[in-house]
Amino acid sequence: MADYLPHTPAEIDEMLAFLGMDSLEQLFAHIPPAVRLTQGLDLPEGMSEPDVAALFTNYTSANRAKASEMTCFAGAGVYDHEVPAVVKMLAGRSEFVTAYTPYQPEVAQGVLQAIFEYQTLIARLSGLPIPNASLYDAATGLVEALNMAHGATTRQKMVISSGVHPHWREVAKTFARGTGHEIVEVPLKDGVTDWGSVDATNAAAIVASYPNYLGVLEDMSEAKTLAVANDALFVVGADPVAAGVLKTAGQWGADIFVGEGQPFGTPLAYGGPFLGLFACTTEQTRRLPGRIVGETVDSNNRRSFVTTLRAREQDIRREKATSNVCTNQTLMAVTAAIQLGWLGTQGLREVATRCAQGAHYLFDELVKIDGVQAVSTQPFFREFAVHLGHDASAVLLTMANDGVLGGVSVAALTSGPDLSIEGDVNDVLLVTVTERRTKDEIDRYVEVLRKAVGQ
């Protein structure tokens, strides 16, 4: 038994006496006996911290795909970037970690200003002026973007490239059950969205991904033209690291940017908590989901920050709110601001460049292997997909025995038939290289894969 309760038996007696009671049970006497739990919870007894820590080693040791055992070449929206000690320590400060939502700005300027700095960075990286204070992750961010597009156009049809991450598309379909949105997926040809194959009449949104989930850099102007022609909003899901060197969503003409902020200081963390990046044009400000921090002054005319445009939010607008977001991912947003501060202008460019260099180096080596074929002939940024001629899931397990996490099987990402891959999906492997991978590690990857496919 262990806990964090300060009450001594004498104090409990004193408090109960103050209430005119003689047992804790009396506090619950008004609860109908019919619903009372008589036997207590069906859970083991409490344990001390060291005992629980020992129990948790069962979990950690059964995870083979951890950094100490495997070199990571897996991506699919989640990337193994450098997170230095300084970022971990600053972001781990308990003032940030154990604060609540900044409802009292007088004692929350720390979090509020950090969010303001985060918002500034997201606006710059997205090329759009109105960011929010974060959403859960990119997938749920896309849902908010679709709801915004519906609010702006009152239409229901959402035309989404199959180059958008399969999980994001699946989440969009789940929430469309409630909103009634019609999700139209557009197939890829040679890794590029075949916009010509779809009827975008009456679309609320045209959604593209940059780069797409297979790593391919599509020319966004075709999607933009389609959006303009149909009076739809143009939604771009973009890799925020790419913005260090590539055109921003805003430069491609996006009305809404969504992205996954994990690459900015958040560990792989088995998928969460991550960070939903979101920004839009000024036309959509009043439909912005979640919180936004704005600059103002206090009663002594000092610069201050406060959550603003609160009238949009669920606690005030209730059933008329366009989003139900309350808790978001503030700590990850603060972390992103710190990580970007550490990287700086030059560091972000350097990281983006090195990712591209590493991925292209590996790609060039891999396609030399007999039977390994690129899924697309188009340019890519930091990630690419290849047909292996062998079951990708099986190859990954074989590679794991040599200490390499070889990527992500596309068949495992997609649930059932998917319009992103022409032909067999089971042998498609999605591979990424970050700035943390050395040439030796990449060369070893090639050797291990060669062995795994029997060459």
Next chain:
Amino acid sequence: MSNRALSGGRAASAPLMGHETEPTIFEMSVPGRSAYQLRTTGVPATALADLIPAAHLNGDVVNIAEVSERDLVAHFTRLSHRQFSVDLGMYPLGSCTMKYNPKFCDAVANDPGLNSVHPGSPAQLTQGWLELLATLEEKLCAVTGMAAATLQPAAGAAGELTGLLLMRAFHSANGDPRRRILIPDSAHGTNPASVTLGGYEVTTVPSNDRGLVDLEKLKASLGPDVAGIMLTNPNTLGLFEEEITEIAAAVHEVGGLLYYDGANLNAILGTVRPGDMGFDIVHMNLHKTFATPHGGGGPGAGPVAVSQRLVEFLPGPKATRLDDGTFAWVKPPRSIGRVHGWHGNAMVLARALAYIDVHGGDGLTRVAKYAVLNANWLRHRLHATLPAAYDRVCMHECVLTATPLKNAYGVRGLDVAKALLEEGFHSPTVYFPLIVEEALMFEPTETESLQTLEALAEAIERIAQRAIDDPDALHRAPQTTPVSRVDEARAARHLIPTEDAASR
């Protein structure tokens, strides 16, 4: 009080160095300065223009900020000193459950054996994570009395919407999704917002003069088009809905489902289970009940547990224990699909499991009992100063009202809340629930000591005395904090969400 020890939770001694504002990181930026260091890789440094077509390259440089590591550390450390937190002192925000977050739970979850694992890794290589998630699901079901759960929703509101989509799937499978959801007038704002996104219409059910759901009016609102009701029990007034079995029977009678908003689950751990009250769907806020830190507004985690008849609709895939003792991802047969990009806020889930394991069934039961004891002690201690809106035994929180101070001295609930900041305590939740005038909602939580409760009560009494002596000063409070009251109207009228929108 016999015990003369001083409070451990009052933060009035927190040192703050002066009253200047902190520059933004952009204002400290000097071109050419840097902090980053990357690995030496030996990868050929091919020019980007040789790898990527020019049409994609950005002609402009995106400016971040250029600071030294030393300035980066100083800046964010100073920002942290301008921020209240549970670690600094008592945070009695009603409904938010700002209890102490055990450091152990953070440490155990941050083990690289958990946090360095890529979420797209094959299940065969992440058996530890799958076992952890399956174990947590089983324990959350034991706590709530439900059959199975999804761990994907990233926060309470995401859990609510997931629950409503489950309702829709259940009713649709029976041929009619139905049209309306009932919600009490005391409900959290997320409830009605979630209902709309779930494709339903809200019917508001009034509270009676005891602060509980008016059963007769509820019955009058029911009909075959009602998909279900969303309730939190105890409700947002901190009061237990004593007629819950009658409510459940009435809703079930018309084929509706009961949704339990788990925001207040911490009050009933080990005493009552939502499943035993007749609820069909339950969301839990792990960042409240199970003490995972709130991160300044997130991350949270909002798992949703359901009764047997809804299990087949749960989001998926789910970490599932197989007969041979291994674990696999399995999608329920009629799953509504994913509600998160990966597996939910996994690190938050791991922390919650550690919290549950440390406490065990006995410890969790004590958590609820002492939370209820603290709230009742505070309610009773303050009844002459800030009377309770409904003055009888409450659960884990108490809703008090500043109406007497307002009527006598023109001092409002907000003034009391702001003045508490000068006293070294975070404010309670103000003006919620909406049905109570000048509401001040205190949730002391079980981790605050009797000495801290007494110090809080004495601080409120001093504020009440100031209301008599100098009410104008209270309108200007706080003055000892890094900034005083901020001009919220100006922020909304002239939106400055970024450094680039500010004219510096």
